[in-house]
Amino acid sequence: MNQLKMIEELCNAYGAPGFEDDVLLLGRKYGADLADIKEDSLRDLYFYRKENTGNKPVVLLDGHSDECAFMVSAIKPNGTIKFIPLGGWTPRDVSAHKVLIRNDEGKWISGIVAAKPVHFMTANERGVLPAIADMVIDVGATSEKEVREDFKISMANPIVPDVTFEYNEKNKVMLAKAFDNRIGCAAVLATMENVKGQDLAVDVVGSWSVQEEVGARGAQVVANVVKPDIAIVFEGCPADDTFYSGCDSQTAMQKGPMLRHIDMKMITNPRFQKFALDLAKKHNIDVQESVRAGGSTNGGPIHIANGSCPVIVIGIPVRYAHSHHCFCSYSDYEKGVQLATEIVKELNESIIKGF
Ligand SMILES: [Zn+2]
Known part of the structure; x- marks a missing residue:
């Protein structure tokens, strides 16, 4: 082994x-x-x-x-995807990260947890993270129809972090x-x-x-x-x-x-x-x-x-x-x-x- x-x-x-x-x-x-x-x-x-x-x-x-992962809870008209956490997450560790959504055909679709660009933030918004319930995942689509019909994503699809294993032989430390x-x-x-x-x-x-x-x-x-x-x-x-x-x-x-x-x-x-x-x-x-x-x-x-x-x-x-x-x-x-x-x-x- x-x-x-x-x-x-x-x-x-x-x-x-x-x-x-x-x-x-x-x-x-x-x-x-x-x-x-x-x-x-x-x-x-x-x-x-x-x-x-x-x-x-x-x-x-x-x-x-x-x-620790997530699950699709709803698809919005603009093609962004609402989700719930499965396990203990804080908003800080979720925002702006890359994830994979398993679609209805079992394929893993890349998505980004949407983070509002600094350019659009009001003074009050800076330094404050939205709740996970207010976050969405963007798979690069522009409508609900596209998400459902082209990406084959629907309610209750599981979502996982997208990270690939690395190993540092010098100190025997793994990253994943x-x-x-x-x-x-x-x-x-x-x-x-x-x-x-x-x-x-x-x-x-x-x-x-x-x-x-x-x-x-x-x-x-x-x-x-x-x-x-x-x-x-x-x-x-x-x-x-x-x-x-x-x-x-x-x-x-x-x-x-x-x-x-x-x-x-x-x-x-x-x-x-x-x-x-x-x-x-x-x-x-x-x-x-x-x-x-x-x-x-x-x-x-x-x-x-x-x-x-x-x-x-x-x-x-x-x-x-x-x-x-x-x-x-x-x-x-x-x-x-x-x-x-x-x-x-x-x-x-x-x-x-x-x-
Ligand atoms: Zn554990």
């Missing part, structure tokens, strides 16, 4: 919440040798490790497959859209590959769950279907090191994966968290710890499903998450996968029961 190539293909794939199909094709491509693959009607993808026995505790490795959470999707399969053919004391199921960005919906189904005894959630989580320093920076790029003790939807199982942090120390894997006052992950629904489940989140720092252009360190990713691999190799029934 060429992991860098897999990450490149994953980040370049288009997967608005509810429309993750193109991402799933890559799961089938890269996961076929490792797992028996199943899918549900939401498009959650399940990777059942080929060596599973059916009588050992089940470890779930989860990463969500969707990305959608590291949140394609980097986590890659980590699920890379961890499974690391233990391929090995004799484990646990069964392993990977999941690429859908619709995390609109409220962790796929993960609720995944938890019900897999009924994990323990879970590791991989997330592309926002890096803070270009905004904060010292003790206020808890998620820096190039300092290893981040293990959160708390976020808005989960207080991390402190026993499992300590087990993971101790293992990181033992294997000299750089990790960061955080106490998050905001945000949440698929750990939210998974840790309170099926009568409770110990969960940790291995976060790979992503600079400028939930915007078009993001940076992510390949070394941080590698360390996250290494830590998850050591955890999976070490876990057994009595350890899990102790959590």
Whole structure:
């Protein structure tokens, strides 16, 4: 498995919440040798490790497959397109960016989020961004008829940021859209590959769950279907090191994966968290710890499903998450996968029961 190539293909794939199909094709491509693959009607993808026995505790490795995106809500008479956000966007990160709209024939149409030229702005308009509800996408058409009949664009078509993956070999830093959470999707399969053919004391199921960005919906189904005894959630989580320093920076790029003790939807199982942090120390894997006052992950629904489940989140720092252009360190990713691999190799029934 060429992991860098897999990450490149994953980040370049288009997967608005509810429309993750193109991402799933890559799961089938890269996961076929490792797992028996199943899918549900939401498009959650399940990777059942080929060596599973059916009588050992089940470890779930989860990463969500969707990305922050948009959806066409209306087409105006002048041929511009209204849209709603799918996931957490601020107006600042939407205006003047290039996007792709999937039309009714499945073709991706280039569009620009229209930004009023400075020449037309009143003094009051300068420095103030319109609400996303007041923004439109321009595909270069001049009428509603043209948009509908020539571009084949209609209501509810998904829209994604248009960004192509780049890699800087010198510092091993990647630039792309959608590291949140394609980097986590890659980590699920890379961890499974690391233990391929090995004799484990646990069964392993990977999941690429859908619709995390609109409220962790796929993960609720995944938890019900897999009924994990323990879970590791991989997330592309926002890096803070270009905004904060010292003790206020808890998620820096190039300092290893981040293990959160708390976020808005989960207080991390402190026993499992300590087990993971101790293992990181033992294997000299750089990790960061955080106490998050905001945000949440698929750990939210998974840790309170099926009568409770110990969960940790291995976060790979992503600079400028939930915007078009993001940076992510390949070394941080590698360390996250290494830590998850050591955890999976070490876990057994009595350890899990102790959590
Ligand atoms: Zn995410």
